[in-house]
Amino acid sequence: MITISGLIYKDRRFEEGHIIVSDNGYEIKPGIMEGADHNGIIIPKFINCHTHIGDSAIPRPPKGTVEEIVGPPDGYKHRMLRQTSEEDIVQGMRKSIRIMESNGIGRFIDFREEGIKGTRQLSKSMEDETYSDHDGRIKCDIYARPENNVFDQDEIDNLLEVSTGLGISAISDWDYDELKAVGEYVAGEGQTLALHASERSREDIDKILDLKPKFLVHMIHASDDDLALCADGGIPIIICPRSNAFFGTTPPIERMLAAGIDICLGTDNMMLVEPDMFGEMEFLRNSISNNTSNHGMDQGIDQGMDYTVGDEKLLNIMLDNSRKVLNSNPDIGVEPWGQDGFIVIDRPTERPASQVIGSSPKDIRFMWRSQS
Ligand SMILES: [Zn+2]
Numbered sequence: 001m002i003t004i005s006g007l008i009y010k011d012r013r014f015e016e017g018h019i020i021v022s023d024n025g026y027e028i029k030p031g032i033m034e035g036a037d038h039n040g041i042i043i044p045k046f047i048n049c050h051t052h053i054g055d056s057a058i059p060r061p062p063k064g065t066v067e068e069i070v071g072p073p074d075g076y077k078h079r080m081l082r083q084t085s086e087e088d089i090v091q092g093m094r095k096s097i098r099i100m101e102s103n104g105i106g107r108f109i110d111f112r113e114e115g116i117k118g119t120r121q122l123s124k125s126m127e128d129e130t131y132s133d134h135d136g137r138i139k140c141d142i143y144a145r146p147e148n149n150v151f152d153q154d155e156i157d158n159l160l161e162v163s164t165g166l167g168i169s170a171i172s173d174w175d176y177d178e179l180k181a182v183g184e185y186v187a188g189e190g191q192t193l194a195l196h197a198s199e200r201s202r203e204d205i206d207k208i209l210d211l212k213p214k215f216l217v218h219m220i221h222a223s224d225d226d227l228a229l230c231a232d233g234g235i236p237i238i239i240c241p242r243s244n245a246f247f248g249t250t251p252p253i254e255r256m257l258a259a260g261i262d263i264c265l266g267t268d269n270m271m272l273v274e275p276d277m278f279g280e281m282e283f284l285r286n287s288i289s290n291n292t293s294n295h296g297m298d299q300g301i302d303q304g305m306d307y308t309v310g311d312e313k314l315l316n317i318m319l320d321n322s323r324k325v326l327n328s329n330p331d332i333g334v335e336p337w338g339q340d341g342f343i344v345i346d347r348p349t350e351r352p353a354s355q356v357i358g359s360s361p362k363d364i365r366f367m368w369r370s371q372s
Pocket residue numbers: 050051052111196217268269
């Protein structure tokens with residue numbers, strides 16, 4: 001039996017409580033426990049909402065545009081993937097999965113390139129025997145990508161059989177009629193599709209939404225009207241601020257929040273950014289305060305808009321919105337056995353949301369892994 005006491009994240013806020021971990025799982029009880037084995041701030045594990053772990057084995061690229069570095073079919077990443085052996089790609093993915101586990105990530109949503117071959121490589125990486133001595137393990141939602149950006153029903157059927165859904169690069173990379181056929185087929189099958197949108201430049205929001213996406217990634221160049229349409233449609237947007245910074249761009253976080261969008265966070269390409277959600281949160285916090293001051297200087301603050309995003313709200317974004325995308329519950333106390341597990345952060349408990357955002361994986365004192 002292991003006991004943990006401190007502040008537990010529950011119903012979008014922290015309250016005092018303690019947890020008793022036994023062979024059968026764990027039980028949450030109210031109130032602080034004196035003499036517990038571990039003390040700290042207790043939160044559900046993170047969900048990394050956007051990754052490309054297929055490029056883990058690829059050296060960090062030189063500076064370049066999105067198109068030059070990650071654009072299909074001949075950007076740096078795709079050229080390098082073609083030159084890298086399957087064994088190296090799979091080993092790289094295994095390493096990234098282990099890093100994410102130790103960073104307190106309970107689940108990640110991956111856009112896997114290279115068609116059925118790439119999807120199988122990721123499934124294979126997830127089956128690594130080195131995980132089997134854990135009492136549970138990190139989970140992956142695979143969004144698979146058709147190999148040649150054409151509608152091939154057999155290929156789509158095969159991809160959907162081994163994935164959570166389709167993860168499309170962008171409408172700009174496709175002949176739209178082909179992509180529309182894919183979208184209609186996927187929706188008709190009751191399956192899921194998601195895509196990168198308005199990353200390099202603004203793309204036609206009507207064409208994007210006609211594909212019935214479950215969520216969009218980036219939306220850096222979205223207009224206010226584009227964002228309003230996403231909010232109306234209840235479509236979450238996943239942002240990857242550190243990856244965007246590599247390309248010299250910043251997601252319009254304040255405008256997204258003002259539009260009522262559910263924002264989620266991802267770390268994007270492994271070759272660009274460490275899969276560390278603490279780091280991503282802290283970067284997001286810093287970029288929000290920068291944006292706030294810049295906006296104030298450039299345009300005055302007399303437009304009556306409140307750009308302030310406090311740490312509590314940021315933590316809600318981190319812990320709750322991502323579960324909305326997956327339709328699962330963020331509250332570690334409601335249905336413990338079916339959830340992703342929790343982590344205990346060894347930091348002072350004053351202003352806990354700020355403590356969590358200022359932490360790093362080294363502050364994780366204890367980690368519980370679910371059985372499922
Ligand atoms: Zn991406």
